[in-house]
Amino acid sequence: MxxxxxxxxxxxxxxxxxxxxxxxxxxxxxxxxxxxxxxxxxxxxxxxxxxxxxxxxxxxxxxxxxxxxxxxxxxxxxxxxxxxxxxxxxxxxxPRPHRDLLGPDLASLSLVHSGPGAAPAVLARRAETRIEVRGAGRVGAAVAAVLAAGGTGSVTVADSGRVQPADCSPAGLPPADVGRLRSTVARETVQRATGRPLVPVPRRKSDDPPPDFVVLAPRDGSAAFAGGTYEARLLLRAGVPHLYVGVVEEFGIIGPLVIPGRSACGHCLVLRREDEDAAWPRVLAQLADNGPGRARTPACDTALATAVAGLAALHVQVYLDGGRPPSVDGWCEISAGDGMPRRLRLRGHPDCGCLWQPLPPG
Ligand SMILES: [Zn+2]
Incomplete structure (x- = not known):
């Protein structure tokens, strides 16, 4: 040493x-x-x-x-x-130049993780970590770019279709790429964030092991309301930790960050909203893609989306580096109206079952 x-x-x-x-x-x-x-x-x-x-x-x-x-x-x-x-x-x-770009990140880690060698150990772990971001909108693409820049070894972005102007942001997909495939542009955005050459990467195969972490950031912001979906149940069953993040109207929402079997899940949040508003499921059903109540121009403030993406990426890093971010057993909200982050507590819902423990034998 x-x-x-x-x-x-x-x-x-x-x-x-x-x-x-x-x-x-x-x-x-x-x-x-x-x-x-x-x-x-x-x-x-x-x-x-x-x-x-x-x-x-x-x-x-x-x-x-x-x-x-x-x-x-x-x-x-x-x-x-x-x-x-x-x-x-x-x-x-x-590889260089990513190594040089990481200097200030490692310096920051050295202040968060105290002992000699602790921060380098955290960075080395990040290099081995695989994260999948689902959704390449203003929030998802920026989360992916920030995580890759911070040293996550593999960040893939899953989305379909072609880039629309509403997807673009300074921290995510560039406006010059409107019309190109979202998956390609998102991959290039991630590579650009690390200073790597823009090259194709092999497609994920169905028998590949699941990623270490999944960020659920669909472009319409519905991740904030979508706990309990088939996709979320698969992640719970596979034991893959995941984070819901999105911007809905003038609200940015980060959380819950779900540690399967150990913290409240997205469905717990859905059930809680139902407890507070019995009409909620009916309203939600009409907001779905192509639903009759969907906004004609979904709102997404660029500064809000960038702040939400940054906070989401920070929570993912804190969790994967061994900490407990406030989106575990809770969620954070930021309003475009006042810019004030708030943290709300989320308990496991008794009707959800995600935290049920098996009965002891006998
Ligand atoms: Zn639950």
């Missing part, structure tokens, strides 16, 4: 002998008695030496082996150290 002071952290003097690592005071690490020798030693923690080499260097510059050892332990406990060797290994999963 070659130790390095996390390059993501700024350094500033709080007074003549107190050094602060990081800008946000609440999260900053503070080092007292930072004299000239100690600062000289810190310069050596640059990712070119392992711990024994650093201890020898500490002795050589007059800091002493033991004080150097104590200092390194303090830096590690405060979350200021990373492993440069693991960082190089993680980045080697990505």
């Amino acid at each position: 070659r130790l390095v002071l996390k390059p993501a952290l700024s350094r500033s003097w709080r007074d003549s002998e107190t050094l602060q690592f990081g800008t946000v005071t609440r999260y900053a690490g503070v080092l007292g008695n930072a004299d000239k020798t100690l600062c000289e030693f810190l310069e050596l923690v640059d990712g070119t030496r392992d711990r024994p080499e650093l201890l020898s260097a500490g002795e050589r510059i007059g800091l002493g082996r033991e004080p150097a050892d104590t200092l390194l332990s303090e830096l590690e406990e405060t979350g200021l150290l990373d492993d440069a060797e693991a960082t190089d290994r993680a980045l080697s999963h990505f």
Whole structure:
């Protein structure tokens, strides 16, 4: 392990002998008695030496082996150290120029995941992850591009038909591609986000293993209301975690993120809406594709769709990186009217059965 002071952290003097690592005071690490020798030693923690080499260097510059050892332990406990060797290994999963583009992402991961080597391990896991996004509209295509840019190894987008002006957004499908096949343009958008050459990829075969995660983002935003569909039941049965996301009228909705058998599912949300409004299923049926009540010009604010896509991609990453985003057992709403995100809680619905446990034997 070659130790390095996390390059993501700024350094500033709080007074003549107190050094602060990081800008946000609440999260900053503070080092007292930072004299000239100690600062000289810190310069050596640059990712070119392992711990024994650093201890020898500490002795050589007059800091002493033991004080150097104590200092390194303090830096590690405060979350200021990373492993440069693991960082190089993680980045080697990505070809250039994607590797260079990921620098700030990895720097951010190093602040979220504390110990030496923790952030590179997360990035290496992302490189092995396969995500399928269903829907190449303003939200879906942008979610796919952002996830790919953030290091997800394989992001595929499933959709049919040809690109319409209403599908396009600065973070997703470009307006110049109106009229081309959605599946092709979505694939190119994903590749462009990682700096990779635009090349065809093999079609998914029916006997391929299921993806690690599915984002349900149909173009009409109906994912927000569509839990309990045949598609959702298949995902539950296969144990594939999935996230509902979409924009409906002036509302953006992110969630629920469903961990099969462990968190409330999309059907739980449908049942809850039915509890609140008995006419809801009847209204919903008329909004379906080609339904009589469908809006003639479905609303989708570009800034709202981009914010929704960004938040959805962040929730997927947080979940796959080992965290618990607020869309688990809940969902988030953003209104184009005020831009204020809100989180609503979702419990498993007693009539759904997705969280029923088998009775213990006997
Ligand atoms: Zn359920």
